Amino acid sequence: METLTIALTKGRLAEKTLKLLTDAGYDCSQILDGSRRLIFEDEDNRLRFFLAKGPDVPTYVEYGAADIGVTGSDIILEENRRVYEVLDLGFGKCSMCVCGPESAAHLLEHHEKIRVATKYPRIARDYFYHQKNQTVDIIKLSGSVELGPIVALSDVIVDIVETGATLKENGLDVLETIIPLSARMVVNPVSMQMKSARIRELIDRIRSVLQ
Numbered sequence: 001m002e003t004l005t006i007a008l009t010k011g012r013l014a015e016k017t018l019k020l021l022t023d024a025g026y027d028c029s030q031i032l033d034g035s036r037r038l039i040f041e042d043e044d045n046r047l048r049f050f051l052a053k054g055p056d057v058p059t060y061v062e063y064g065a066a067d068i069g070v071t072g073s074d075i076i077l078e079e080n081r082r083v084y085e086v087l088d089l090g091f092g093k094c095s096m097c098v099c100g101p102e103s104a105a106h107l108l109e110h111h112e113k114i115r116v117a118t119k120y121p122r123i124a125r126d127y128f129y130h131q132k133n134q135t136v137d138i139i140k141l142s143g144s145v146e147l148g149p150i151v152a153l154s155d156v157i158v159d160i161v162e163t164g165a166t167l168k169e170n171g172l173d174v175l176e177t178i179i180p181l182s183a184r185m186v187v188n189p190v191s192m193q194m195k196s197a198r199i200r201e202l203i204d205r206i207r208s209v210l211q
């Protein structure tokens, strides 16, 4: 039996992903023991897991360093890698939104040239240029994007909203919703062919836990 390598996303999605794999009968005990090791194995099921930063997960999968990846649909859209999306895992639900002070709402209606701060330049560009036909300046940030309108770096932001608490605490609102998001499973296209039986079995086991 060939080994399957699975890239998991560190942080918010990790706990629920590991629970899902455990419920599907895979042994994630090595990863759960709190060590700083980066790679873990379930020898009985011939699985190898590693934890990576979200945006790197589709990269590992595209290059075949991992056969399978689990990450957010925001990251899959932004990274735009050649991977097959095979399963919506139903957790990590949130939305990609245009947010800003209420006073910026009219800038979106009148198609003015505005500045948009975001960690997601591809998603922001696609939304404004192709869906809204609005010319904007996209400013790429690495985090704490809510600062953008507060310090007048940008008029609005494009970012993830989960509970809405970060926006509320910073006096910002959702102005438009771009797309709902959740955790997804992606597969390397070559692995899908070469390890088809093993990958299908894993997908079936996970799907039956989700139902």
Ligand code: PRP
Pocket (backbone or CB within 6 Å): 142, 143, 144, 145, 146, 159, 160, 161, 162, 163, 164, 165, 166, 167
């Ligand atoms: C994300 C996102 C928002 C926040 C939304 O940031 O960029 O800032 O979570 O969550 P909420 O609606 O529940 O408040 P993250 O915590 O990943 O940190 P970062 O901004 O530093 O990347």
